[in-house]
Amino acid sequence: MTATAPLSDRIDVAGGTTPAPAGRRHHRGAAFWASTGVLYLVLIAIAVIYIFPFLINIATAFKTEADAAVDPLSLIPKTFSLAAIQTLFTNSDFPLWVKNSFIVAVFVTAGRVFFDSLAGYALARIPFRGRSVVFAALIAVMAVPSVVLMIPKFLVLNQLGMYDSYAGMIVPLLVDAAGVFIMKNFFESIPASVEEQASIDGAGTFRIFWSIVLPMARPALITIIILSFQGSWNELSQFIISTQNPALTTLTKGVANLASGSLSAGTQYPLKLAAGAIMTIPVAVMFFVFQRHIMNSSDGAVKE
Amino acid sequence: MTTAQTLKRRRPPRRSGLAGWLFVSPTIVILGLFLLIPVLMALWVSFSDWNGNGSPFSSGVHFIGGKNYQGLLSGGSLAETNFGTSLRNNAWYVIFVVPIQTAVSLVLAVLVNRAVLRGRGFFRTAFYFPSVTSSVAITVLWLFLFSTTGAVNKVLSYLGLHGPNWFNDPDGIIHLLLQGFGVQNGPALLTQHTALGVSWWDWFAGPSVAMSAFILLAIFTTSGTFMLLFIAALQNLGHDIDEAAMMDGANGWQRFWRITLPQLRPTLFTVLTLGLIGTWQIFDQIYTGTKGAPSNTTLTPAYLSYTSAFGNQAWGQGAAIAFILFVVIIVFTFVQRMVLRERGVSKRRIRRYQPDLTRVSRVNVIDERLDR
Numbered sequence: 001m002t003a004t005a006p007l008s009d010r011i012d013v014a015g016g017t018t019p020a021p022a023g024r025r026h027h028r029g030a031a032f033w034a035s036t037g038v039l040y041l042v043l044i045a046i047a048v049i050y051i052f053p054f055l056i057n058i059a060t061a062f063k064t065e066a067d068a069a070v071d072p073l074s075l076i077p078k079t080f081s082l083a084a085i086q087t088l089f090t091n092s093d094f095p096l097w098v099k100n101s102f103i104v105a106v107f108v109t110a111g112r113v114f115f116d117s118l119a120g121y122a123l124a125r126i127p128f129r130g131r132s133v134v135f136a137a138l139i140a141v142m143a144v145p146s147v148v149l150m151i152p153k154f155l156v157l158n159q160l161g162m163y164d165s166y167a168g169m170i171v172p173l174l175v176d177a178a179g180v181f182i183m184k185n186f187f188e189s190i191p192a193s194v195e196e197q198a199s200i201d202g203a204g205t206f207r208i209f210w211s212i213v214l215p216m217a218r219p220a221l222i223t224i225i226i227l228s229f230q231g232s233w234n235e236l237s238q239f240i241i242s243t244q245n246p247a248l249t250t251l252t253k254g255v256a257n258l259a260s261g262s263l264s265a266g267t268q269y270p271l272k273l274a275a276g277a278i279m280t281i282p283v284a285v286m287f288f289v290f291q292r293h294i295m296n297s298s299d300g301a302v303k304e
Numbered sequence: 305m306t307t308a309q310t311l312k313r314r315r316p317p318r319r320s321g322l323a324g325w326l327f328v329s330p331t332i333v334i335l336g337l338f339l340l341i342p343v344l345m346a347l348w349v350s351f352s353d354w355n356g357n358g359s360p361f362s363s364g365v366h367f368i369g370g371k372n373y374q375g376l377l378s379g380g381s382l383a384e385t386n387f388g389t390s391l392r393n394n395a396w397y398v399i400f401v402v403p404i405q406t407a408v409s410l411v412l413a414v415l416v417n418r419a420v421l422r423g424r425g426f427f428r429t430a431f432y433f434p435s436v437t438s439s440v441a442i443t444v445l446w447l448f449l450f451s452t453t454g455a456v457n458k459v460l461s462y463l464g465l466h467g468p469n470w471f472n473d474p475d476g477i478i479h480l481l482l483q484g485f486g487v488q489n490g491p492a493l494l495t496q497h498t499a500l501g502v503s504w505w506d507w508f509a510g511p512s513v514a515m516s517a518f519i520l521l522a523i524f525t526t527s528g529t530f531m532l533l534f535i536a537a538l539q540n541l542g543h544d545i546d547e548a549a550m551m552d553g554a555n556g557w558q559r560f561w562r563i564t565l566p567q568l569r570p571t572l573f574t575v576l577t578l579g580l581i582g583t584w585q586i587f588d589q590i591y592t593g594t595k596g597a598p599s600n601t602t603l604t605p606a607y608l609s610y611t612s613a614f615g616n617q618a619w620g621q622g623a624a625i626a627f628i629l630f631v632v633i634i635v636f637t638f639v640q641r642m643v644l645r646e647r648g649v650s651k652r653r654i655r656r657y658q659p660d661l662t663r664v665s666r667v668n669v670i671d672e673r674l675d676r
């Protein structure tokens with residue numbers, strides 16, 4: 001960061017508001033171009049550090065084991081091999097893990113969208129006795145570190161007879177306090193007159209919520225969908241403590257066990273990295289499709 | 305607002321009150337069942353001799369007071385040494401990760417937020433993407449990158465450096481640094497005395513080489529998320545103060561340090577708090593990667609709590625570790641808030657900014673003369 005660069009910011013701002021006269025660019029000093037060049041070089045260098053590991057990951061998935069060990073940096077496999085992916089899909093429980101992860105993620109996402117918005121709406125719009133207490137309790141709940149809950153959750157699941165079942169994996173994740181907050185904040189931003197009109201027309205509370213307010217909350221709902229899917233797809237500790245039956249293994253649990261070598265002899269990096277790459281695809285696709293929404297949810301109204 | 309309306313607002317109709325409770329009931333039931341009750345149950349288990357068989361509330365389970373806690377905090381047992389080691393490892397992890405991830409995410413945010421920059425979206429996406437991936441998948445990748453013949457050591461070899469055997473090297477990096485200066489063994493003062501079953505010399509070993517790889521992993525995966533928080537805060541800053549400072553001749557560095565950073569204080573606060581809470585709970589990476597090896601130098605309290613309970617069936621001890629960790633997190637967060645709380649400006653500082661009264665009056669006199 002040099003003293004001249006911020007000045008150039010101002011020039012840029014001015015150039016944006018008033019039509020720039022032809023040849024204006026020539027008025028920018030050499031110092032400006034130097035500092036901009038340095039900025040780009042620095043950013044590109046950092047971006048390479050952030051992106052390159054993932055390129056290596058993908059490339060290694062198509063390498064032979066010997067090639068992966070000899071030439072870990074190269075992005076082009078010497079002999080293009082589908083052996084790792086083939087082994088995963090035909091000779092391991094990988095497809096089962098994918099299925100389980102999808103089942104859990106879909107139910108958790110659906111549940112969170114519904115329950116978070118229900119609670120968020122009540123906390124934002126329905127005045128009821130004890131509302132502030134419920135709200136305070138929700139904040140308190142968010143402060144409890146998840147690690148402290150590993151043993152306790154197992155105890156309760158065991159007591160309820162939900163250990164080693166889909167219910168045990170899904171139900172504890174069905175609600176998240178952070179999601180309730182996001183929904184509450186959003187509902188507070190919707191003008192109350194909309195509901196008052198519906199109320200005059202004789203709609204009940206649930207009907208107003210379901211057919212009028214909820215459809216208006218699409219941006220917030222998309223945020224919840226992304227966060228829930230990503231969160232439950234990537235969740236690990238909840239599945240470790242709620243199951244031991246191999247038929248209920250999710251991708252995270254399966255791949256974690258794969259990493260420590262329970263299924264494979266030797267290092268088998270192409271196999272492990274292929275598994276890691278494949279399990280990243282759904283969240284990556286979601287990320288790139290809804291990118292604007294993810295960025296905006298924590299960005300406020302950023303216009304680019 | 306008329307009085308009738310205020311009355312109506314204050315006393316909600318009975319039916320909508322019922323609806324309110326109905327709407328929040330799923331949330332209350334699930335969070336109560338899987339958050340509140342479990343915590344109370346675990347608190348009981350941490351004071352009991354439950355061995356994992358049957359219900360922790362059956363008549364065979366006894367209240368044993370603070371024995372589980374005592375075993376971890378004193379007595380010189382293996383449990384104490386392991387717990388001390390795990391605390392040491394995690395403390396170094398926190399000491400390195402929290403400041404570095406905060407600094408890196410702030411720098412990324414400032415760079416990406418520059419007005420001149422084109423392709424901002426691309427850079428933001430590149431830096432944020434690691435935060436989207438699962439901790440398991442990225443740990444697997446890290447195990448490969450930092451393996452003996454891995455990409456990192458390959459890059460180091462291009463630079464003429466011989467990279468370590470990352471995930472198998474239990475040496476603390478501060479010990480390694482001291483070895484570079486010829487110090488092989490610590491002074492007796494440090495090696496003879498222990499805290500939580502770990503000698504002071506070992507407490508000061510620094511994170512092991514293996515833990516350092518996890519430190520880099522944490523910075524890599526979390527800086528993107530925190531960068532977004534900083535970008536949001538930067539976007540909300542007004543430009544007028546900055547411009548005023550520019551008029552007064554403050555350079556870019558001065559303006560960042562004296563004007564932008566103080567305004568980012570609330571976000572800095574959030575990032576540090578979230579960082580502290582998160583780093584004290586590292587579990588997924590250890591479970592997927594090293595499982596505490598080499599020589600217990602990547603053992604963390606969260607992982608130790610899990611293995612004590614689910615592995616060794618020492619449920620009371622596992623629960624006790626979890627609760628001590630809980631207290632550690634609360635204390636650290638509290639201390640951080642105390643240290644960083646908004647302080648009044650010191651008198652000396654105020655005096656420095658107070659205009660020189662004699663000079664001001666002189667200026668006024670001149671002004672008056674000019675007016676005439």
